[in-house]
Amino acid sequence: MGKQDAADRRNPRWHAFQVLQEVDRGRRLGVLPPAGLSSKDQGLFRELVSGVVRWRSWIDWQIDRLLSKPLHDDEVGYALRQVLRIGIYQMAFTDRIPPHAAVSTAVDLASGLRLPHNLVNALLRRFAAEERHPEPPRLAERFSVPDWFVRRIKRQATGRHPEDLEATLRWMQTRAPLTLRWDTRKVEGPFVREQLAAKGIKSVFSPWAPFALILPEFRGAVQEIPGFEEGWWRIQDEAAQIVTTFLDPQPGERVLDACAAPGGKTEDMVQRMGGQGSVVAMEFKRERMQSLEELAAREKIVRVVRGDARHPLLPEATFDRILVDAPCSGSGTWRRHPDGKWLKKDEDIPAYLERNLHIIKGLTPLLKPGGVLVYCTCSILEEEDEEVVRTALHEIPDLKLDPLPDLLGLPMRSGMFRSPLVEGGMDGFFSARFRKVG
Structure with a gap:
């Protein structure tokens, strides 16, 4: 060369x-x-x-x-x-x-x-x-996804219209919009939108995430967006913000973010709790903890711990709410991170199912009786999502499914949420909410 x-x-x-x-x-x-x-x-x-x-x-x-x-x-x-x-x-x-x-x-x-x-x-x-x-002629080349992913999506789509399969693969090649979450402690959404409009940046409020502002046409550098230096907002997809709505942390509660890095949902919790209560941000990989430690330096109610969510060394029956933003294929974000589809392998998927089931089992004892655990992924594969929930309900008698609320027409299936895969829409997320019996 x-x-x-x-x-x-x-x-x-x-x-x-x-x-x-x-x-x-x-x-x-x-x-x-x-x-x-x-x-x-x-x-x-x-x-x-x-x-x-x-x-x-x-x-x-x-x-x-x-x-x-x-x-x-x-x-x-x-x-x-x-x-x-x-x-x-x-x-x-x-x-x-x-x-x-x-x-x-x-x-x-x-x-x-x-x-x-x-x-x-x-x-x-x-x-x-x-x-x-x-x-x-083959779907894998036509829509530029791995062969193993096409096979899994085909099995998942058994009994559905063939167009549904191609619509999913077509969606994965569309552009994902940039979405902001404004900090209600610093600014109000209408003010941010006015500042964007003054710079010629189109934005719309999310009908589902209360602090989300979607920039459907923006293609520039984020440093060009008003409020970047002032910290008025953070980049966070609409679906990721909806997950915190399902968790619904309240002021004064003790909350665990079990797979916390890079910390976007942790910060969203702090904002919704009004800075009152306690949020423990746990992360296993040391190299991913810097952003969490920086957040803890800004937010007094955040404490960062290094730990494996499958074997958490934390006191039992002490948390009102736990979020499990679980490791997964990330297939719901491949529009935004297209390298992910080439880095993941077919054998990763059953490994995620087993790992995430162990995570839920390891965290259940930390919940107070009546406490809430939200399990979410940024995957569109049912083996990482519904199958984990079904297995957890079968194997963990202390948990029951707590059906998610209907948010202005968002699609729910058997009390669980899977984001709609529409062009220009949110990332592909899955969420289910458990409640501890007792």
Whole structure:
């Protein structure tokens, strides 16, 4: 590969190439735009990285059908595929980059990396010349999701209309809106909305989450949103805020957030409790505790403890409410974090079921009699959701299902919540509420 020079440091496509190579090696996608890029090029960098990861299987299918022979299974072949992905993504999914520019910039990128640029030029020109690009016959490539996920969703959709399956997969490729949760102790929602409007940022109030402001069209950097420096709001999806509504923490209560990092729901609890009571934020992974410790430094009622929710070293029968924001596939947030679908494996799913059942069993003794435990995931797979609840009810006699309230028409199934998968809507969340008998 070629060495980086000053021109590379100003080239968003070169930076996107480097990050995409790391993602293919298993790195998480959460990276900031590199320093030295203009605001416009930072936007292009984010678009290329997230877009290529989102549509990777579809793009690879297009590349493979246009190749006269397969790419070599070596470093050069992998790098060539990455350059071709960047070029095809620009032509297939962006409006602002003309095809000739997508081709020429990909050729320049390949040349700078000392890759066979003639192959890049020829393949991308063939793609650009097509009036319509054929669609892959298999769902995994057509909607760019792993094969194992398609198999699980098909089993889950047994007996339903085939269009429901494709609608779910199509939803996963839509853009997730940015949603804010304003801090009622600092500002009121109408004031925040007025400040956004003054900057030309469209926003709407959530009909279900009381402190949520949805920015359906915003594509810029969050630092550009009024109130960023002042701490008027935090980024938190509408569905995540609804979970705290189901928990319903009250002033003066003792609450446990059992899988707390990064702390968005913990902070939401503090806000709803008016700073009165006690919130214990527990997290197992030390590397994820910094944001919780920073929250505890700001909020006196928060105490951070490191612990395994399956074996919590906390006093029994002391908590009024417990939130289990359980480890899961994260499939309900793959619109927002598309790298997640390539990092998870089929064998992870039954492991989550077993782990989360142990978490509920480990935490039940900490609840006071009559206390509430809310189990939630950001998954759309029933094996991580309803199946965990059914098994918990069968194996833990101290718990009963406490049907969730009807919130202005939100869909409930057997007293449990699964967020509607609609374009422009909230993330895919699941919630169920238990109450301890006694």
